[in-house]
Amino acid sequence: MDSIKHCSVIIIGAGISGISAAKQLADNGVEDVVILEASNRIGGRIRKEQFAGVPVELGAGWIAGVGGKQSNPVWELANRAGLRTCFSDYSNAHFNIYDRGGKIFPSGIAADSYKKAVDSAIQRLKDEVDNTNEPPKYKEVEPISTFIDFGEREYLVADERGYEHLLYKLAETFLLTFDGEILDNRLKLNTVVREIQNSRSGVTVKTEDGSIYEASYVVLSVSIGVLQSDLISFRPPLPRWKTEAIEKCDVMVYTKIFLKFPSKFWPSGVEKEFFIYAHERRGYYTFWQHMDNAYPGSNILVVTLTNDESKRVEAQSDQETLREAMEVLKDMFGPDIPDATDVLVPRWWNNRFQRGSYSNYPIISNNKVARDLKDPVGRIFFSGEHTSERFNGYVHGGYLAGIDSANALLEEMTTEKGRKTDISQPFLLEPLLALTGSLTLPQTEKVSNLHKYELPRQIFLGSNLGMPEAIL
Numbered sequence: 240m241d242s243i244k245h246c247s248v249i250i251i252g253a254g255i256s257g258i259s260a261a262k263q264l265a266d267n268g269v270e271d272v273v274i275l276e277a278s279n280r281i282g283g284r285i286r287k288e289q290f291a292g293v294p295v296e297l298g299a300g301w302i303a304g305v306g307g308k309q310s311n312p313v314w315e316l317a318n319r320a321g322l323r324t325c326f327s328d329y330s331n332a333h334f335n336i337y338d339r340g341g342k343i344f345p346s347g348i349a350a351d352s353y354k355k356a357v358d359s360a361i362q363r364l365k366d367e368v369d370n371t372n373e374p375p376k377y378k379e380v381e382p383i384s385t386f387i388d389f390g391e392r393e394y395l396v397a398d399e400r401g402y403e404h405l406l407y408k409l410a411e412t413f414l415l416t417f418d419g420e421i422l423d424n425r426l427k428l429n430t431v432v433r434e435i436q437n438s439r440s441g442v443t444v445k446t447e448d449g450s451i452y453e454a455s456y457v458v459l460s461v462s463i464g465v466l467q468s469d470l471i472s473f474r475p476p477l478p479r480w481k482t483e484a485i486e487k488c489d490v491m492v493y494t495k496i497f498l499k500f501p502s503k504f505w506p507s508g509v510e511k512e513f514f515i516y517a518h519e520r521r522g523y524y525t526f527w528q529h530m531d532n533a534y535p536g537s538n539i540l541v542v543t544l545t546n547d548e549s550k551r552v553e554a555q556s557d558q559e560t561l562r563e564a565m566e567v568l569k570d571m572f573g574p575d576i577p578d579a580t581d582v583l584v585p586r587w588w589n590n591r592f593q594r595g596s597y598s599n600y601p602i603i604s605n606n607k608v609a610r611d612l613k614d615p616v617g618r619i620f621f622s623g624e625h626t627s628e629r630f631n632g633y634v635h636g637g638y639l640a641g642i643d644s645a646n647a648l649l650e651e652m653t654t655e656k657g658r659k660t661d662i663s664q665p666f667l668l669e670p671l672l673a674l675t676g677s678l679t680l681p682q683t684e685k686v687s688n689l690h691k692y693e694l695p696r697q698i699f700l701g702s703n704l705g706m707p708e709a710i711l
């Protein structure tokens with residue numbers, strides 16, 4: 240148990256967005272910050288684990304969007320930290336499609352069906368958009384901003400220190416560290432936030448171990464999946480526009496399963512790095528990658544599952560998953576291949592501090608969902624990859640979202656300071672606030688500035704204070 244009297248800002252979550260928000264605040268003179276992190280490490284969905292002697296990335300693996308006109312800020316961080324990366328060439332994947340009998344689809348047919356599948360998916364998306372009565376400017380299926388802005392290349396992080404090394408490099412610029420470890424008392428690991436009370440004068444945060452933290456502001460950087468769950472409750476409850484945006488945002492589940500073999504039996508070479516298994520059941524152990532390029536001699540294969548298949552596999556034993564994966568590999572490479580000696584199945588969906596892998600905005604949302612996800616509610620500022628309008632779902636989205644939310648908060652802090660000096664007369668409703676305790680946020684109106692606060696009707700209507708409604 241810990242009890243802190245007061246600090247300027249509490250940052251909830253020490254993933255890339257929480258750490259970049261904290262750094263941006265520190266760079267601008269706000270160092271009176273506490274970072275509350277539920278797990279026992281920083282990094283969140285950037286997570287390295289040793290598997291069969293090799294550091295594998297259970298979460299983000301690629302720096303996506305490199306080689307374009309603008310430089311991807313995460314690529315810059317990686318270069319500065321000297322992170323080892325490997326270029327990933329997916330373009331050959333459709334020449335390596337295996338059927339259930341182990342035959343490779345002839346390249347012409349494979350390329351043709353691949354193109355047909357992509358065209359038909361685009362047409363389906365367009366039809367879906369056409370069937371709504373959206374104004375014409377939203378009728379186009381938007382290309383992915385990451386590749387437009389930063390370029391089409393993707394690099395796999397293959398470094399002993401892991402992708403998470405970038406977070407440590409950011410953290411050491413403003414937190415006390417020694418020998419690669421963060422020793423700073425402002426970072427509280429194993430601290431699970433369960434309740435946030437938002438009031439006109441400040442924010443109170445309660446944690447699972449019964450501690451109470453108080454601050455002027457909160458930056459909430461937990462994932463969209465966590466926001467959709469009941470892990471954190473809000474007092475007063477979040478307004479409707481915010482909860483609707485949270486509900487509307489899809490949570491994608493993406494699972495990389497790692498398999499270790501005593502020897503290699505798959506074709507090697509850069510152009511064979513990615514291969515596809517064609518099965519009538521959609522998404523059934525479809526997308527494979529060998530790790531020979533990243534870690535030569537490691538004899539590790541990775542298979543990627545998504546959404547329903549991810550959830551199905553998370554619910555069963557690792558041994559069952561291993562059995563299924565071996566069956567698929569035997570279909571592709573014959574019955575005589577060696578059995579895997581080890582398997583690693585990450586469980587992002589069942590992790591209560593994640594509840595999924597990344598956000599996906601609904602196709603037709605006019606950017607409203609993105610804006611509503613990001614806009615503050617009173618003293619709570621929202622961050623995280625899901626608040627990045629252009630780059631949600633990516634590490635650089637999280638990184639830039641952290642900077643954006645810190646900048647919005649810095650602006651609000653300056654405005655609030657100005658207001659405090661301006662006000663010579665006490666605010667008319669102040670005595671009422673004292674009477675009603677700290678519950679002072681509106682339920683219906685979007686509040687992005689504290690001076691827009693209204694008094695919530697339900698406090699008075701339900702509290703027998705006997706105030707005439709006209710005063711509200």
Ligand SMILES: Cc1cc2nc3c(=O)[nH]c(=O)nc-3n(C[C@H](O)[C@H](O)[C@H](O)COP(=O)(O)OP(=O)(O)OC[C@H]3O[C@@H](n4cnc5c(N)ncnc54)[C@H](O)[C@@H]3O)c2cc1C
Pocket residue numbers: 251252253254255256257275276277278281282283284285297298299300301302303430431432433460461462465470471493494495587591592593595596597622623624625631632633634635636637
């Ligand atoms: C399997 C997988 C593969 C991916 N692949 C890529 C990729 O190749 N390239 C790419 O760019 N992106 C990829 N991503 C996405 C990328 O990892 C995320 O967009 C990014 O890391 C999100 O950072 P964040 O700070 O927004 O959230 P997070 O990293 O989730 O940080 C939020 C933090 O909040 C903490 N938290 C949650 N609840 C509480 C609570 N109640 N109290 C206190 N703390 C709490 C969590 O423990 C976590 O540390 C992948 C993600 C996954 C899962």
